[in-house]
Amino acid sequence: xxxxxxxxxxxxxxxxxxxxxxxxxxxxxxxxxxxxxxxxxxxxxxxxxxxxxxxxxxxxxxxxxxxxxxxxxxxxxxxxxxxxxxxxxxxxxxxxxxxxxxxxxxxxxxxxxxxxxxxxxxxxxxxxxxxxxxxxxxxxxxxxxxxxxxxxxxxxxxxxxxxxxxxxxxxxxxxxxxxxxxxxxxxxxxxxxxxxxxxxxxxxxxxxxxxxxxxxxxxxxxxxxxxxxxxxxxxxxxxxxxxxxxxxxxxxxxxxxxxxxxxxxxxxxxxxxxxxxxxxxxxxxxxxxxxxxxxxxxxxxxxxxxxxxxxxxxxxxxxxxxxxxxxxxxxxxxxxxxxxxxxxxxxxxxxxxxxxxxxxxxxxxxxxxxxxxxxxxxxxxxxxxxxxxxxxxxxxxxxxxxxxxxxxxxxxxxxxxxxxxxxxxxxxxxxxxxxxxxxxxxxxxxxxxxxxxxxxxxxxxxxxxxxxxxxxxxxxxxxxxxxxxxxxxxxxxxxxxxxxxxxxxxxxx
Amino acid sequence: xxxxxxxxxxxxxxxxxxxxxxxxxxxxxxxxxxxxxxxxxxxxxxxxxxxxxxxxxxxxxxxxxxxxxxxxxxxxxxxxxxxxxxxxxxxxxxxxxxxxxxxxxxxxxxxxxxxxxxxxxxxxxxxxxxxxxxxxxxxxxxxxxxxxxxxxxxxxxxxxxxxxxxxxxxxxxxxxxxxxxxxxxxxxxxxxxxxxxxxxxxxxxxxxxxxxxxxxxxxxxxxxxxxxxxxxx
Numbered sequence: 001x002x003x004x005x006x007x008x009x010x011x012x013x014x015x016x017x018x019x020x021x022x023x024x025x026x027x028x029x030x031x032x033x034x035x036x037x038x039x040x041x042x043x044x045x046x047x048x049x050x051x052x053x054x055x056x057x058x059x060x061x062x063x064x065x066x067x068x069x070x071x072x073x074x075x076x077x078x079x080x081x082x083x084x085x086x087x088x089x090x091x092x093x094x095x096x097x098x099x100x101x102x103x104x105x106x107x108x109x110x111x112x113x114x115x116x117x118x119x120x121x122x123x124x125x126x127x128x129x130x131x132x133x134x135x136x137x138x139x140x141x142x143x144x145x146x147x148x149x150x151x152x153x154x155x156x157x158x159x160x161x162x163x164x165x166x167x168x169x170x171x172x173x174x175x176x177x178x179x180x181x182x183x184x185x186x187x188x189x190x191x192x193x194x195x196x197x198x199x200x201x202x203x204x205x206x207x208x209x210x211x212x213x214x215x216x217x218x219x220x221x222x223x224x225x226x227x228x229x230x231x232x233x234x235x236x237x238x239x240x241x242x243x244x245x246x247x248x249x250x251x252x253x254x255x256x257x258x259x260x261x262x263x264x265x266x267x268x269x270x271x272x273x274x275x276x277x278x279x280x281x282x283x284x285x286x287x288x289x290x291x292x293x294x295x296x297x298x299x300x301x302x303x304x305x306x307x308x309x310x311x312x313x314x315x316x317x318x319x320x321x322x323x324x325x326x327x328x329x330x331x332x333x334x335x336x337x338x339x340x341x342x343x344x345x346x347x348x349x350x351x352x353x354x355x356x357x358x359x360x361x362x363x364x365x366x367x368x369x370x371x372x373x374x375x376x377x378x379x380x381x382x383x384x385x386x387x388x389x390x391x392x393x394x395x396x397x398x399x400x401x402x403x404x405x406x407x408x409x410x411x412x413x414x415x416x417x418x419x420x421x422x423x424x425x426x427x428x429x430x431x432x433x434x435x436x437x438x439x440x441x442x443x444x445x446x447x448x449x450x451x452x453x454x455x456x457x458x459x460x461x462x463x464x465x466x467x468x469x470x471x472x473x474x475x476x477x478x479x480x481x482x483x484x485x486x487x488x489x490x491x492x493x494x495x496x497x498x499x500x501x502x503x504x505x506x507x508x509x
Numbered sequence: 510x511x512x513x514x515x516x517x518x519x520x521x522x523x524x525x526x527x528x529x530x531x532x533x534x535x536x537x538x539x540x541x542x543x544x545x546x547x548x549x550x551x552x553x554x555x556x557x558x559x560x561x562x563x564x565x566x567x568x569x570x571x572x573x574x575x576x577x578x579x580x581x582x583x584x585x586x587x588x589x590x591x592x593x594x595x596x597x598x599x600x601x602x603x604x605x606x607x608x609x610x611x612x613x614x615x616x617x618x619x620x621x622x623x624x625x626x627x628x629x630x631x632x633x634x635x636x637x638x639x640x641x642x643x644x645x646x647x648x649x650x651x652x653x654x655x656x657x658x659x660x661x662x663x664x665x666x667x668x669x670x671x672x673x674x675x676x677x678x679x680x681x682x683x684x685x686x687x688x689x690x691x692x693x694x695x696x697x698x699x700x701x702x703x704x705x706x707x708x709x710x711x712x713x714x715x716x717x718x719x720x721x722x723x724x725x726x727x728x729x730x731x732x733x734x735x736x737x738x739x740x741x742x
Contacts, residue, residue: 322615349705349706350702351705351708353709354708354712354727357720357721357722357727358729361722372721374718374721382702382706413720497700497702499710500694500700501666501667502668502695503694503695
């Protein structure tokens with residue numbers, strides 16, 4: 001139904017009301033012989049003014065004056081007026097009609113405005129609530145699209161703009177992608193910073209309406225609305241879309257600020273770690289370095305005078321301390337990489353004994369004179385791990401065992417399958433872990449309190465970090481009968497793939 | 510540049526490492542050329558045609574891997590790459606680009622000399638194949654397709670046999686997973702775990718303690734090496 005049709009009904013109704021009033025007035029006069037019937041007409045005019053448009057109420061006033069004059073003002077059935085008194089009555093009818101209809105109209109306007117305000121507030125409220133829950137740009141985009149799709153009964157897309165790069169962060173599900181002309185509107189909006197498209201001042205003939213999302217001084221995104229059917233958004237809807245754009249901009253700002261705050265906190269933490277590391281490292285590097293420099297200068301300056309055994313001992317000291325420094329550096333590197341969160345384990349299917357074997361090979365002389373019993377069960381043979389990281393983990397556990405237990409005491413290494421996980425245990429017969437310290441030993445820069453033991457206290461922290469990036473756990477406990485037990489649990493993501501024999505000879509080589 | 514031994518081109522920009530290499534190599538009769546940059550190395554390589562290269566991967570004016578590739582275009586002289594732990598991808602890339610072996614810094618003089626000896630032996634022996642390869646307790650008779658450990662015959666699957674003979678022909682030298690896959694499984698194979706699984710089986714058959722291998726050595730993140738008999742145990 002169009003606006004014109006509606007007002008036509010109002011006018012018809014006004015005429016009807018006055019006709020009915022005339023009929024009632026005529027009846028009343030026949031029955032009771034009442035002289036002043038203008039009050040009845042006034043009532044009719046007020047009824048129309050209260051319920052119809054202003055035009056219709058003016059029509060009613062005019063008709064009332066005419067009907068009253070024609071039928072009831074002597075001389076009857078003419079428009080002549082015998083008594084000047086009636087002119088005042090006519091003026092009053094017009095005046096009351098005008099007054100009442102103006103008041104009614106104003107009231108209705110206010111009501112409508114209140115309704116629109118409330119509607120708009122509730123939409124924006126829903127949007128803000130959605131936006132508040134968003135933790136990243138995509139979340140903001142989704143909240144925005146969801147809220148505006150409902151309001152406009154339209155397909156909505158949220159395009160992020162970064163220089164020349166456009167990314168559709170969210171769109172109404174099932175919406176057709178933007179065609180080149182529609183993209184052009186979005187581009188215009190991004191450049192001009194003004195809303196444009198369907199129904200607005202700029203590019204009003206295009207099929208989509210676009211509003212900019214201006215964050216930190218530039219257009220960070222464009223909201224694209226494509227109404228379903230032929231409806232053109234009105235000024236109110238356009239301003240609502242702009243408001244949605246402003247809300248989205250605030251949310252983008254907030255997301256960016258909270259992201260920056262999070263990064264700053266991380267940086268501060270990393271900074272703290274770094275300074276802690278530095279003080280620990282500078283102390284613990286100097287000890288082996290002092291031994292190296294001391295032994296080397298002795299060899300250089302006194303070499304001639306030393307007997308063969310002493311020379312050999314000094315050379316050994318240099319080699320051992322050098323190797324210790326090497327392991328220290330390896331752990332430091334791993335720790336920094338694991339801390340930075342940049343380590344994504346490069347998982348491969350590897351036989352566990354291969355990893356254990358190269359860990360044992362790397363420790364070499366450190367395990368000399370110690371019985372190391374390895375028992376790797378067949379169903380724990382293949383594991384999906386990053387072989388380099390897990391090798392470092394095993395090296396650290398074995399080095400730890402060697403460091404804290406008396407020379408010559410045995411170390412056991414066992415692997416078993418437990419459900420969907422492989423469990424690797426490194427056990428020793430040393431003094432064990434002080435009760436209550438089972439968790440604390442995994443903290444950084446923590447060392448056992450055994451005399452003569454050196455190290456930065458990074459080994460176990462690195463080991464646990466490696467277990468964690470594999471989705472596994474590493475815990476420590478004391479064994480029955482004395483000694484410490486470290487238990488590494490690594491979940492297996494799937495069954496190991498079957499071994500594939502080489503193709504028949506001649507096919508490949 | 511004295512002595513009469515093989516001529517080594519040392520491409521290394523760290524003076525302290527050069528000092529150590531100079532002392533170690535000259536005391537074992539090697540003749541030494543030194544280059545601190547890729548440019549110097551290329552000039553010395555073309556003018557002196559060294560018998561073996563020791564190549565550091567982190568050079569100030571370019572990439573050691575590219576240098577290895579260019580050198581490999583015109584000479585078969587062995588190239589041994591020097592690189593740090595944690596740079597396994599570099600090592601693999603260098604080996605795939607034509608380098609023959611690598612040493613992880615820090616390394617000892619024994620390791621250095623062993624690698625050099627193996628590399629020179631392979632480059633001098635040429636492609637002629639010996640019918641019997643012996644490494645410690647391991648004896649492979651290629652003509653009779655027979656493998657013995659301490660005189661006792663070991664039964665291998667065809668895949669294991671090809672894996673073992675491949676490593677044995679390059680005894681002492683590292684082979685990357687990719688090189689092994691290509692030689693044994695064909696050019697299209699990409700799954701490194703094929704190699705690992707069969708290597709684990711092979712170890713069970715020829716190693717005394719498969720968890721502490723003495724013959725089939727894992728080079729973490731790079732590949733495998735069959736230990737050479739010249740290398741001290």
